[in-house]
Amino acid sequence: MMKAIQIQSPGNVAVVDVEKPAVKPGEVLLKLGYVGFCGSDLNTYRGGNTMVTFPRIPGHEIGATIVEIGSDVPSQLKVGQVVTVNPYTNCGHCASCRRGRVNACENNETLGVQRNGAMQEFISLPWQKIIPCGSVSLRDAALIEPMSVGFHAVDRGRVTDTDIVMVIGCGMVGLGAVVRAVMRGATVIAADLDDEKLALARQLGATYTYNTATEWNLPSPDVVIEAVGAAPTYQLAVNKVAFTGRIVCIGYAKADIALTTSLFVKKELDIMGSRNANPSDFEAVIKYLSKPGVPIESFISRVIEPNDAANALKQWSEAPGKIFRILVKWN
Numbered sequence: 001m002m003k004a005i006q007i008q009s010p011g012n013v014a015v016v017d018v019e020k021p022a023v024k025p026g027e028v029l030l031k032l033g034y035v036g037f038c039g040s041d042l043n044t045y046r047g048g049n050t051m052v053t054f055p056r057i058p059g060h061e062i063g064a065t066i067v068e069i070g071s072d073v074p075s076q077l078k079v080g081q082v083v084t085v086n087p088y089t090n091c092g093h094c095a096s097c098r099r100g101r102v103n104a105c106e107n108n109e110t111l112g113v114q115r116n117g118a119m120q121e122f123i124s125l126p127w128q129k130i131i132p133c134g135s136v137s138l139r140d141a142a143l144i145e146p147m148s149v150g151f152h153a154v155d156r157g158r159v160t161d162t163d164i165v166m167v168i169g170c171g172m173v174g175l176g177a178v179v180r181a182v183m184r185g186a187t188v189i190a191a192d193l194d195d196e197k198l199a200l201a202r203q204l205g206a207t208y209t210y211n212t213a214t215e216w217n218l219p220s221p222d223v224v225i226e227a228v229g230a231a232p233t234y235q236l237a238v239n240k241v242a243f244t245g246r247i248v249c250i251g252y253a254k255a256d257i258a259l260t261t262s263l264f265v266k267k268e269l270d271i272m273g274s275r276n277a278n279p280s281d282f283e284a285v286i287k288y289l290s291k292p293g294v295p296i297e298s299f300i301s302r303v304i305e306p307n308d309a310a311n312a313l314k315q316w317s318e319a320p321g322k323i324f325r326i327l328v329k330w331n
Helices: 039-046 140-156 172-183 195-203 231-240 262-266 279-289 306-318
Strands: 002-009 012-018 027-037 061-069 082-085 122-126 130-132 164-168 187-192 208-211 223-226 246-249 270-273 302-304 326-329
Touching: 002 039, 002 306, 012 306, 027 082, 027 140, 027 306, 039 306, 061 140, 082 140, 130 279, 140 172, 140 223, 140 246, 140 279, 164 172, 164 231, 172 187, 172 195, 172 223, 172 279, 187 195, 195 208, 223 231, 231 246, 231 262, 302 306, 306 326
Parallel strands: 164 187, 164 223, 187 208, 223 246, 246 270, 302 326
Antiparallel strands: 002 012, 027 061, 027 122, 027 326, 061 082, 082 130
8 A cells, every 4th residue: 555645525635545556568667756736736626627526636747766667668767767757648549649739639638637646655657658857856857747838838839039928927837938938039028916926937037027916018929828827817918919929828717708809800819729748848848957057946835745735735725826836745
């Protein structure tokens, strides 16, 4: 048996005993080192994630070590390697998969959402989902997946060095978008409600920052990346994006949003969704986090033990704007 964090019902979290997984052919057994709580986990805790059934083991932001390798696994994966995980499934036959865009598989099941996740001592997964982290530490490997979602959004937006890019929402995913847009040479505008997050966005290379609680007279960017999922921020994206601009939507809105659709036509906008991330996005994040000078400590709000998970989720739910990432450390 092993320990796991389980969200048993909205607002109800417990550490439980579950069966330790056996390694099957084509699989790799991981010992979890650090696992991050993300916004979807918070939404599950609050009872607002319609893709989740209870009870559910959350977690898909992973820093782990390979401890056992099953048969039929390539030799480049070795016991002792620090790895992260591509936590999405792909069916191989839906329209997205046939087009090679497996990150948007119609039948995707993300760890910790549609299936049990990584908030446990061990997990066994197909070798194809295991991503070696090079020089990135065990702890910092848990930051790779959320940043990769932001990196993917910049890729979807076809951002270049001639673009002005506004990122609305500077949580972990939004900061990933800020970083990637800066890396591509764009002029980046960061918008958020929290001055601390905006200060970090500027440290990461944003040229301009705006607190949208007080400042709405914003410039017209070529690309807007919406990383919040709320009516005011979606409306801001449509209203403020430049004519013939691009809007990239990451945030899941909780309800339908009224938009001025005449601007879609008048501005001749490209409006696109951005879901999950591709292996190339993971690789780009690993390369970025391997560089000296990255303010990694600023990304991590708290490191907790499994028994502290219930209290940490409760506190995060009460003050969501002040948290970047909570990491659970598994001994």
